[in-house]
Amino acid sequence: MRLLVADVSHSVIFENIIPLGRDYAPAVAAAAARHAVLEAYERHGLSLRNLLGIGIAVSGPVAPDGRIQRASIVPIWAGVNVREIFEPALERPIFADNESNCAAIAEMTWGAAMGAEDFVLFKIDVGVGGAIVSHGRVLAGIAGAGGEFGHMTIDPDGGLCRCGNRGCLELTASLNPALEIAARLLGRAVTIEDLIAMAKAGDVGCIRLIADTAEIAGRGLGMIGAILNPGLIILAGRGALAGSLLIDPLTASYERHTLIKRQDVPESQRVRFVVGRFTQNDSLMGAVALVLRRHGRLA
DSSP states (O other): OEEEEEEGGGTEEEEEEOOOOSSOOHHHHHHHHHHHHHHHHHHTTOOGGGOOOEEEEESSOBOTTSBBOOOSSSGGGTTOBHHHHHHHHHOSOEEEEEHHHHHHHHHHHHSTTTTOSSEEEEEESSSEEEEEEETTEEOOOTTSOTTOGGGOBSOTTSOBOTTSOBSBTHHHHSSHHHHHHHHHHHTSOOOHHHHHHHHHTTOHHHHHHHHHHHHHHHHHHHHHHHHHOOSEEEEESGGGGGTHHHHHHHHHHHHHTSSSOGGGSOGGGSOEEEEOSOTTTHHHHHHHHHHHHHTTSOO
């Protein structure tokens, strides 16, 4: 679990990684967050009176009432009301949203989507996430599951996804398959950062793995483009750190799988692909923005 504290009164931002392992209980997370917040404020000599609230980016859909929906990444959190668990522990207002929605909020508040009223955020990492922003608002849907691009079924007979469906985009458009292949070939564990570094150093196998991922991601984005026809697509997640090694094949694939081709329309009507500013911590920055917006500190 990662904690980012932004004390607006003193213009201080500090981040902490809390080692909890996998599948930790919400109550454990709440207690660990309380301890980390108290320790951080004491270390920096700050008063907790300045703590406006706690923003939480969740790896799953969050309903309007704060309840986590089918959380495939953290399954034991499904059905948990984040506010009911965290507010008694932290004694501050809790604001929670899906991590990709938070990423979109960060990008439109301080990042690559500043000034954009309408855009799509597409996140490539160990999973595939996304968000849709229309007229400056994230479209969460009736149950908080809007923008779950990773769980679009692109192959009904494909592999079983952790969400329980088959052939989800996440199974092939995330970097997990590439990491598994690279690890098998190299005989050791490979991180996303390792894969990208080797590709940038000229390893043809790693270059191909990233390009194959981008091809499938572009196909999925083409489906989104057919529905929304967005003017701006923000590429987020650590996959975007591959730069042109991912962006070039992804945009070429998107072009092949959309109705409107670049040559058919003027420049003003062509989709723009932009790498997000906060590829490493966009969800955390968005969680901070959740709090600041609710307190009128941001437009």
